[in-house]
Amino acid sequence: MFNTFKDRRPALTPLEQLVMDFVWSHPNCTAESCREGLAGQRALKDSTIRTILRHLEEKGYLTHFIDGRTYVYKASATPRNVAAQAVAQLVDRFCGGSVEELIVGLVDSQVLEAKQLLRLAARIAARKEKKG
Known part of the structure; x- marks a missing residue:
């Protein structure tokens, strides 16, 4: 049997994956920098980005700190760990x-x-x- 993760997080949606890819390559990013950085791939409203970032934090993929009045986000999971969890879910499921x-x-x-x-x-x- 597969050695399951103790800290298993819910799976990422394709849009959440896109945002996580940006956060991994741009540590300590803001909602605005994320929206601007993804504009070439996908046009998203500011409220949409903020909602996705909040969901990612609730799922355990991100943390934030406050700089003045701005939320600054950073990944709490590495790409390798997230990939391993996705594989674990596939192994369990299929x-x-x-x-x-x-x-x-x-x-x-x-x-x-x-x-x-x-x-x-x-x-x-x-x-x-x-x-x-």
Whole structure:
């Protein structure tokens, strides 16, 4: 069975993912800087950005501090951690919690190639040596 995360957060919507990508690449951003930064990809109203930022904070992805009267946001989760949680949710949902089933499916559908499997095996072996 998959080793589930103790601090599992609700999944990100595509729009929340877009905002998180911006926050990860622009630490300590404001709602305004986020809106302006995303304008080239998606035109969003200020109220929409503020709502998304509030939801992300409620879900545990962001924290904020106040500078004067401005909320300044920063990520409380790393991209790698969020990706790992998303994979955990996929494994639970589609593979009955079995990482082995996921990997076998990736191999059978030729998503993973032999070279990638060898690299993964080497990383797993190195981690085992490091732990024990």
